[in-house]
Amino acid sequence: MARPASALALSAAAICFSLTAPGCAALKQKWDEAVATDVDNPVVPKKPKRIPGAVASVDTEPTRSADALSGAADGSAAGSSAIELVEGRQFEPNAPQHFEDADVVATVNGEPLLAGDLLQFEIQLSDAAARIAAAPDADEAVPGGPPGLTAAQRAMLTAQIDAARAKILAERLPAKIEEALLAQRMRRTLKAEQLEKLNEAVGTLFDQTELPEMLRKANVQAVAAGRPPIQSKEELRRLMAEQGLDMDAVVAAWKPQQMAMAYVEQNTGMASIRISRQEVQDYYDAHREDFTPPKAARWEQIEVPYENDAGRSAALDVVEAAAGELRRGRPFAEVAKTYSRGLNAQEGGRWDWTAPDALPNKKLSAALWNQPVGEVGAAFDCPLSPDGFPPGGAYHIVRVIERRGDVAPPLDDLRDQIENKIKGERRREAVASLIAQERAAAQIEVYVRGTKWPPEE
Incomplete structure (x- = not known):
């Protein structure tokens, strides 16, 4: 299956501001707090864990994932100077990797990406690991105290936590690496005051877009728990702290990607993109089937079943009486409640959207697609079997309320949606082009087995 051009998703709304307008003092520190700098980081407490993995440089042919290389200890399977095997510690083939928050999981042009930056919001995993570490040994547990763990139990639970953390890291690393590539490009091409202005604009955007949604979700939880609603950002900050989350860390994790988005908008012309009416028409014509909803019908039914030939005549009398009521103008739902013996008779015989x-x-299904919408059809017999074995069946009267999937909605109803689709495609292409340029000159080391880097196209 084709992969989107970039793991970095772009917001549909453009962030518009001038990158060339004079800013305040050069406070590049804020940006450096959000993402690491391009130089050696003196505060990283641990060197990268050297395990089999890919050292990627895509100026030649694409490299393979760490999983593909793990069996080639001598490097013979690499097949390209762009691939090297990182020598390192021995490990059990099926043992999950263990990453502390301070461990380096990848480097992007020498810039380290730390496990904790990708896992900081996995509160449940952190809590579980803390409980495992705090649990006493089984032979030291006291009656009435917390249960103890045997060495085997502790090892098994710890391995489960390690496996879960490593899986999350492998899934998130490709997008994080691409984000780092764009961040580095920004720092190379923008002046300090431009970065500061960008940082301030994105901070304002957080308060305008993300904060209200966070407050809404927090208040949904508050109502469910019987707590008073949260009214301010500071109240939310305190609540998050009680749950082990740091709001400043949330903002710091959110900012780099949004700053990259803003940079792409401004430097690829996306902020001022205009889609012509002809482009919309052409897209609609080429993707008409994509806009046509799946075939389905909403309908009403009067059903009068019979068990054998003897009961068929009586059932016909009932359904003809119902048809007479409908011809005299009595509402379908009322007639269904009176005469129908179907499963939903007391709901007026109404059925929601039903696929073909x-x-x-087949006879009943055909009525849904052949009868004119809104008209009451003639009564028809649906025996259980054409040859009468088993005996029985039912008479039906059907009225189709609404049908969809025959044609695509009119273009005017889809114009805004199509414009956004075209803009989204162009944004993805622009991001892919920028990232491709950065990859061509980048040196990327990945230390988490199973990470798909370079991502599959």
Whole structure:
């Protein structure tokens, strides 16, 4: 399956501001707090864990993932000067990797990406690991105290936590690496005052877009727990602290990607992009089937079943009486409640959206697609079997309320949606082009097994 051009998703709304306008004092420190600098980081407490993995440089042919290389200890399977195997410690083939928060999981042109930066919001995993570490040994547990763990139990639970953390890291690393590539490009091409202005604009955007949604979700939880609603950012900050989350860390994790988005908007012309009416028309014509909803119908039914030939005549009398009521103008739902013996008779015989293949009876299904919408159809017999074995069946009267999937909605109803789709495609292409340029000159080391880097195209 084709992969989107970039793991870095772009917001549909452009962030518009001038990168060339004079800013305040050069406070590049704020940006450096959000992402690491391009120089050696003196505060990283641990060197990268050297395990089999890919050292990627895509100026030649694409490299393979760490999983693909793990069996080639001598490097013979690499097949390209762009791939090297990182020598390192021995490990069990099926043992999960263990990463502390301070461990380096990848480097992007020498800039370290730390496990903790990608896992800081995995509160449940952190809590579980803390409980495992705090649990006493089984032979030291006291009656009435916390249960103890045997060495085997502790090892098994710890391995489960390690596996979960490593899986999350492998899934998130490709997008984080691409984010780091764009961040480095920004720092190379923008002046300090421009970065500061960008940082301030994105901070304002957080308060305008993300904070209200965070407050809303927090208040949903508050109502469910019977707590008073949260009214301010500071109250939310305190609540998050009680749950082990740091709001400043949330903002710091959110900012780099948004700053990259803003940079792409401004430096690829996306902020001022205009889609012509002809482009919209051409897209609609080429993707008409994509906009046509799946076939389905909403309908009403009067059903009068019979068990054998003797009961068929009585059932016909009932359904004809119901048809007479409908011809005299009595509402379908009332007639259904009076005469129908179907499963939903007391709901007026109404059925919600039904797909063409959802009904086993072909005659009944055909009525949903052949009858004019809004008209009451003639009564028809649906025996259980054409040859009468088993005996029985039912008479039906059907009225189709609404049908969809025959044609695509009119263009005017889809114009805004199509414009956004075209803009989204162009943004993805622009991001892919920028990232491709950065990859061509980048040196990227990945230390988490199973990470798909370079990402599959």
